[in-house]
Amino acid sequence: MIRAFRRLPGPVWLRVVVAALLVAGALALLLAGYEWLGRVFLDDGGMMG
Amino acid sequence: MGIALLSTGVLLGGFVAYQLWVTGLFAQGAQDGLRARLDERISTAAVDLVPFAPDPGLAPFPIALPAGLASPGGADLAAALEAAGLPPATPPAAAWGAVLSAEVPPPAGDALGRIRLPAAGIDWTVVEGVGPAELRRGAGHMPGTALPGQPGNAVISGHRTTYGAPFERLDRATPGDLITVTTTTGTHAYQVVQSLVVAPTEIWVTGQWEGGWLTLTTCHPRLSARQRLVVVARLVGGPNAGLVVGEVS
Incomplete structure (x- = not known):
C-alpha cells in the first residue's frame, strides 16, 4: 500500500487526494457489488413479479 | 496465496457484515424518521368519506380457507386485539352504512401506515412502493x-x-392471528387466514378480490430469494370492516 502510494505522481498533498479518491471509488464499487449480490442471491425484498 | 485467502475472507466477512448488520442500521435510521412522518400525516391528512358501492368486477377470494375462524367484526374482536397487545380497531366513522373512509396514497417512499403482527414480531412503518429504494x-x-x-x-x-x-x-404467523394496520383512515384489523409458498412470478396472489384483504409477502426460505412466503389475512375490524369484510369461501 505504501509502495503504491509512493508511485502516485505529484506532490504529497496531491497523492493524498488521489489516494482518497481511489479508496472512496473502490469502496463505492465494493458496496455496489455487495448490494447486487445481496439482492440477487440473498433477499430481494420479497415483492411479487 | 496467504494474502489471496486473507483478502477473500475479508471480502466475504465484509459482505456478511454489510448485509446482516449495516443494512439494518440504514433501515432503522429510516424507520425513526418514518414513524415521526406517519404521526404527522395522521394528524394532518384529510380522510374522505365516500359512498361505497361494491365493485362487480372483483372476483371472489380464490383459495379454500380453513374452517373455524372467528366471525369478522365479532364482539370478541376488541378483547382479542387487547390480548394480542394490539391497538383497538377504529370504530366506523359513520353508522355502518354505505360510507367508506378513504385516503389518497402518499408519494413513493413516504410513510403510509404502521403494521403490527405480534405473533411474528412485526412492528414496522410501511412506506408506499416496493422498489429497492423503498424496501430499504x-x-x-x-x-x-x-x-x-x-x-x-x-x-x-x-x-x-x-x-x-x-x-x-x-413464517410464525398462523391462521387466527391478528394484524393491525394504522393509516390516516384509522386502525384496521385483519385476521390471518392462510400461509403459502409460491414462486415470485405467481402474481395472482396480488389479485384484487371481493371484500377486504391484506397479503404480506417476503423471501423464502431465509437467506434466499428463490420463493415467496405469502400470508393472507382478511379485514375483520376498523372503520370500513362493516362494508368490506373479507368473505371466506
Missing part, C-alpha cells in the same frame, strides 16, 4: 393494489434477511 426503508405497499382498510387486496412486501428484516419471522 421498511416494508412497502405495492402500488396499484388496495390501500390497507380499503376494498380489495392490500399487498405489503418486506425483506426477510437484510435491511432490518421486517418480515424475518413471518
Whole structure:
C-alpha cells in the first residue's frame, strides 16, 4: 500500500487526494457489488413479479 | 496465496457484515424518521368519506380457507386485539352504512401506515412502493393494489434477511392471528387466514378480490430469494370492516 502510494505522481498533498479518491471509488464499487449480490442471491425484498 | 485467502475472507466477512448488520442500521435510521412522518400525516391528512358501492368486477377470494375462524367484526374482536397487545380497531366513522373512509396514497417512499403482527414480531412503518429504494426503508405497499382498510387486496412486501428484516419471522404467523394496520383512515384489523409458498412470478396472489384483504409477502426460505412466503389475512375490524369484510369461501 505504501509502495503504491509512493508511485502516485505529484506532490504529497496531491497523492493524498488521489489516494482518497481511489479508496472512496473502490469502496463505492465494493458496496455496489455487495448490494447486487445481496439482492440477487440473498433477499430481494420479497415483492411479487 | 496467504494474502489471496486473507483478502477473500475479508471480502466475504465484509459482505456478511454489510448485509446482516449495516443494512439494518440504514433501515432503522429510516424507520425513526418514518414513524415521526406517519404521526404527522395522521394528524394532518384529510380522510374522505365516500359512498361505497361494491365493485362487480372483483372476483371472489380464490383459495379454500380453513374452517373455524372467528366471525369478522365479532364482539370478541376488541378483547382479542387487547390480548394480542394490539391497538383497538377504529370504530366506523359513520353508522355502518354505505360510507367508506378513504385516503389518497402518499408519494413513493413516504410513510403510509404502521403494521403490527405480534405473533411474528412485526412492528414496522410501511412506506408506499416496493422498489429497492423503498424496501430499504421498511416494508412497502405495492402500488396499484388496495390501500390497507380499503376494498380489495392490500399487498405489503418486506425483506426477510437484510435491511432490518421486517418480515424475518413471518413464517410464525398462523391462521387466527391478528394484524393491525394504522393509516390516516384509522386502525384496521385483519385476521390471518392462510400461509403459502409460491414462486415470485405467481402474481395472482396480488389479485384484487371481493371484500377486504391484506397479503404480506417476503423471501423464502431465509437467506434466499428463490420463493415467496405469502400470508393472507382478511379485514375483520376498523372503520370500513362493516362494508368490506373479507368473505371466506
